[in-house]
Amino acid sequence: MRHRVVKKKLNRDKDHREALISNLSAQIIEKEKVNTTLAKAKYIRPKVEKMITKAVKAHDSEDKIFKFNTVKELRKDIKSESAIKKLINEIAPKFSGRKGGYTKIVKTGNREGDNALTARIEIVSNLEDTKEKLKRKNIKKNENKTK
Numbered sequence: 001m002r003h004r005v006v007k008k009k010l011n012r013d014k015d016h017r018e019a020l021i022s023n024l025s026a027q028i029i030e031k032e033k034v035n036t037t038l039a040k041a042k043y044i045r046p047k048v049e050k051m052i053t054k055a056v057k058a059h060d061s062e063d064k065i066f067k068f069n070t071v072k073e074l075r076k077d078i079k080s081e082s083a084i085k086k087l088i089n090e091i092a093p094k095f096s097g098r099k100g101g102y103t104k105i106v107k108t109g110n111r112e113g114d115n116a117l118t119a120r121i122e123i124v125s126n127l128e129d130t131k132e133k134l135k136r137k138n139i140k141k142n143e144n145k146t147k
Contacts, residue, residue, distance in 0.1 A: 008043055021047055026080040028103070029087050033122035041105045041121040048121075051077055052091060052102045059092035091123065 058070035106120045
């Protein structure tokens with residue numbers, strides 16, 4: 001019986017879902033943005049966030065054994081060695097001191113063939129850059145309203 005067991009399956013069996021998680025998360029880390037369906041983007045987001053959090057904690061730690069064990073844990077989730085290296089060496093230092101919100105999902109419309117909702121999941125750039133973009137956008141809106 002499956003009473004009160006709620007989990008998304010994405011119309012895949014367990015092995016296919018795990019392969020999807022591994023491949024999609026490796027692509028997100030290597031390319032820093034990926035276009036996919038909205039359902040897959042929402043499904044993969046918490047998993048990628050947890051991987052980045054592990055890498056950030058390992059980067060901030062002085063303990064070499066902790067760093068080694070973190071890499072071993074990440075290898076269980078991501079099969080690509082280049083993605084793990086990029087996560088540890090480039091992405092983790094960038095988010096050091098940040099407590100979460102490493103990714104964002106942007107809806108991109110519907111797909112041509114089957115009309116599926118699509119989205120782009122991407123790793124967020126610096127928080128200050130995002131704030132500056134919002135300020136510029138608000139200034140442009142205010143200028144357009146006054147005209």
